[in-house]
Amino acid sequence: MTTATRKRQPADESGAVFDRELKDLPQELRWREWMGRVEAVLFASASPVSREDLARVVGQGASVEMLIEDIQAELTGRPYELAQVAGGWMFRTRPQFADAIKTTADLGDQSLAFTEMEMGVLCAIAYHQPIDRAGLADIFGKEVSRDLLARLRYKDLIASGPRSPRPGAPHTFVTTETFLVTFDLQSLRDLPELEIVEPSNLAD
Numbered sequence: 001m002t003t004a005t006r007k008r009q010p011a012d013e014s015g016a017v018f019d020r021e022l023k024d025l026p027q028e029l030r031w032r033e034w035m036g037r038v039e040a041v042l043f044a045s046a047s048p049v050s051r052e053d054l055a056r057v058v059g060q061g062a063s064v065e066m067l068i069e070d071i072q073a074e075l076t077g078r079p080y081e082l083a084q085v086a087g088g089w090m091f092r093t094r095p096q097f098a099d100a101i102k103t104t105a106d107l108g109d110q111s112l113a114f115t116e117m118e119m120g121v122l123c124a125i126a127y128h129q130p131i132d133r134a135g136l137a138d139i140f141g142k143e144v145s146r147d148l149l150a151r152l153r154y155k156d157l158i159a160s161g162p163r164s165p166r167p168g169a170p171h172t173f174v175t176t177e178t179f180l181v182t183f184d185l186q187s188l189r190d191l192p193e194l195e196i197v198e199p200s201n202l203a204d
Contacts, residue, residue: 021059031067034058038067048088048181086180087187122152126179126191130161130172149173157182 022030037057042049054064068089072082083092093101114122124139125131136144152158157179161172175188185191 018057020057030059031062031070034062035067035071038064039071042082042089042091045090047177048086048090050088054089083184084186085184086177090181118148118152121148122157122175122179125152125158125173126175126188129174130164132164132166132170132172134164134166134170135172 022033025033034057038054041054041057051064054067055062058064058067068082075081079097080091080093082089085092120140121136121144124136128135128139133144133149149158155178156176158173159176161174163169164172179185180187
């Protein structure tokens with residue numbers, strides 16, 4: 001085993017140290033290795049990977065953003081892309097291939113179909129979070145069922161937020177990282193302008 005090979009091994013029981021800098025490689029090969037590491041980490045992850053996490057596998061002087069740009073350039077024309085969502089990056093298939101994937105691929109239970117009321121409540125939480133059930137009732141003019149909220153929680157689109165200052169300190173609801181990923185948002189600042197709708201006609 002060469003010295004260069006030993007340097008590139010991750011930390012293990014023998015105490016070997018993961019070599020981020022790759023100073024034994026020429027600059028061009030070093031950059032390609034960093035690109036490969038970033039791509040491998042993203043490929044292996046089922047959720048967005050932050051810049052801080054990606055920076056742990058490349059040299060201190062390497063720009064994660066430039067590495068991402070080079071990877072994105074190489075993916076031009078491929079059926080998948082490297083997207084920036086929820087404060088990180090992840091691989092996603094391009095929208096034009098959605099029908100082909102649904103027709104042939106075994107995607108398991110990934111149903112994200114919403115009733116009109118579910119979508120209305122999800123939007124209300126997204127725009128007014130943290131918000132409790134009483135706040136939702138104020139918006140919709142009626143109580144929002146616990147079952148509906150449980151369905152949104154089961155899909156990992158909402159979670160419990162801080163306690164409300166109302167009497168009894170009820171739980172509030174907030175959106176999750178899964179919400180951002182599902183709707184292709186980098187952050188809540190990317191939410192579209194809110195349209196005024198009449199919620200009274202919505203049914204659970």
